[in-house]
Amino acid sequence: MKLIEEYRNPAVMKELAEKVKELGVRSTLMEVCGTHTMAISRFGLRSFLPPEVDLVSGPGCPVCVTADRDIDRAIALSAIGDVTLATFGDMVRVPGSRSSLQEASASGANVKVVYSPLEALEMAKSDRERKIVFLGIGFETTAPAVAATIIEAKRENINNFFVLSLHKLVPPALRALAELPDFHVDGFILPGHVSTIIGSKAYEFLASEYGIPGVIAGFEPTDVMRAIYMLLRMQKEEAEIAIEYTRAVKPNGNRKAIETMHEVFEPCDAEWRGLFRLAGSGLLLRENYKEFDAGEWEVDVPPPLEKKGCRCGDVLCGRIKPMECGLFGKTCTPETPVGPCMVSSEGTCASYYLYCDE
Amino acid sequence: MCLAIPAEVVEVIEGEIAVVDFGDAKKRVSLALVDGVEKGDFVLVHAGFAIEKVDAEEALKTRQLFEELERLNEAN
Numbered sequence: 001m002k003l004i005e006e007y008r009n010p011a012v013m014k015e016l017a018e019k020v021k022e023l024g025v026r027s028t029l030m031e032v033c034g035t036h037t038m039a040i041s042r043f044g045l046r047s048f049l050p051p052e053v054d055l056v057s058g059p060g061c062p063v064c065v066t067a068d069r070d071i072d073r074a075i076a077l078s079a080i081g082d083v084t085l086a087t088f089g090d091m092v093r094v095p096g097s098r099s100s101l102q103e104a105s106a107s108g109a110n111v112k113v114v115y116s117p118l119e120a121l122e123m124a125k126s127d128r129e130r131k132i133v134f135l136g137i138g139f140e141t142t143a144p145a146v147a148a149t150i151i152e153a154k155r156e157n158i159n160n161f162f163v164l165s166l167h168k169l170v171p172p173a174l175r176a177l178a179e180l181p182d183f184h185v186d187g188f189i190l191p192g193h194v195s196t197i198i199g200s201k202a203y204e205f206l207a208s209e210y211g212i213p214g215v216i217a218g219f220e221p222t223d224v225m226r227a228i229y230m231l232l233r234m235q236k237e238e239a240e241i242a243i244e245y246t247r248a249v250k251p252n253g254n255r256k257a258i259e260t261m262h263e264v265f266e267p268c269d270a271e272w273r274g275l276f277r278l279a280g281s282g283l284l285l286r287e288n289y290k291e292f293d294a295g296e297w298e299v300d301v302p303p304p305l306e307k308k309g310c311r312c313g314d315v316l317c318g319r320i321k322p323m324e325c326g327l328f329g330k331t332c333t334p335e336t337p338v339g340p341c342m343v344s345s346e347g348t349c350a351s352y353y354l355y356c357d358e
Numbered sequence: 359m360c361l362a363i364p365a366e367v368v369e370v371i372e373g374e375i376a377v378v379d380f381g382d383a384k385k386r387v388s389l390a391l392v393d394g395v396e397k398g399d400f401v402l403v404h405a406g407f408a409i410e411k412v413d414a415e416e417a418l419k420t421r422q423l424f425e426e427l428e429r430l431n432e433a434n
């Protein structure tokens with residue numbers, strides 16, 4: 001495919017790198033999205049940046065920010081005799097306190113990997129005797145799809161389909177980060193596909209209330225470099241929220257998707273690994289769709305156990321780089337992951353490990 | 359996890375479902391989240407749903423990276 005070359009053109013990268021260097025701005029930028037973390041490592045983008053520009057990762061991998069307590073709950077649900085727990089592939093290897101869904105499934109629990117929540121609904125339709133619980137995980141990119149699936153289940157009167165909603169919203173997490181006393185980030189590289197749904201206006205508060213600029217970036221090397229250049233200029237001039245990924249993001253986002261999400265879900269408090277409980281940062285099924293909510297089922301969930309030495313919480317807030325965790329590359333590797341950041345292919349620890357960054 | 363992959367709409371069925379072409383595979387996706395999708399349009403696909411219409415040429419430019427990331431996801 002020839003067109004791709006434009007976004008990977010070394011000459012364009014060099015030119016952008018020159019412009020970044022000329023600005024001479026000392027800066028720490030946070031890439032919020034796990035896919036950006038991955039792309040930055042994959043393409044060795046750090047080697048194009050002058051030493052005064054540092055990149056840190058944020059809480060942008062939905063699997064990584066899911067609290068052990070919530071994973072433990074999903075595992076407990078999967079152990080119920082007539083339940084099949086369906087979820088995305090990213091989720092099954094993530095360790096909870098005592099095991100992962102994959103391990104639970106090896107010892108008899110019913111766990112199925114699906115690509116779409118619609119597949120879980122199909123499973124419910126084809127076996128009306130079993131309860132299908134879809135583990136709903138993801139940010140605003142994913143929540144509208146799950147909402148649309150729940151609306152479909154209601155329309156078709158499917159009463160053996162349920163959702164455990166662990167969805168999370170990105171703007172409240174960014175506000176929580178900006179409020180942290182030890183947060184020293186000069187700009188955000190904002191997520192591309194979350195923003196396809198919510199638009200750029202959802203982040204205006206970062207610039208207006210906290211003076212932190214943000215640029216919504218695409219996922220190609222030149223996209224990210226251009227976003228970095230834009231952020232550094234804003235740092236010199238004026239903090240704003242801008243869109244670099246104009247081919248997929250509009251200021252107001254996708255109204256229909258937002259409305260679908262709001263039709264089914266309302267905001268609720270949610271626990272984030274590393275950020276604790278954040279008001280209004282999760283999504284709960286509304287009264288009108290309560291019959292599909294597996295979140296309220298009574299199950300015995302033992303209290304979460306701490307993972308000794310794992311510093312995923314600090315990694316997710318940009319406080320430390322993965323190498324600063326004492327377990328990184330020693331007891332914790334992608335083959336024997338201790339924390340979720342080493343499991344998910346978008347996890348910061350895995351990205352650093354796989355591409356031997358720095 | 360928030361990957362969305364551009365695909366070309368090759369057929370629209372009863373308004374709410376489309377068959378899309380990712381270049382190497384065809385899939386049925388829901389159109390419940392985007393209005394006015396027609397044959398020949400390009401859409402971003404995430405978790406079995408079209409989540410936005412995108413410019414055709416621009417879409418093709420970015421597909422390769424996503425395919426690569428997907429493969430890595432699957433390998434993991």
Ligand code: SF4
Pocket residue numbers: 309310311312313315322325326327328329332333337338339340341342343349
């Ligand atoms: S290297 Fe492993 S143990 Fe350390 S923070 Fe990352 S995932 Fe946790």
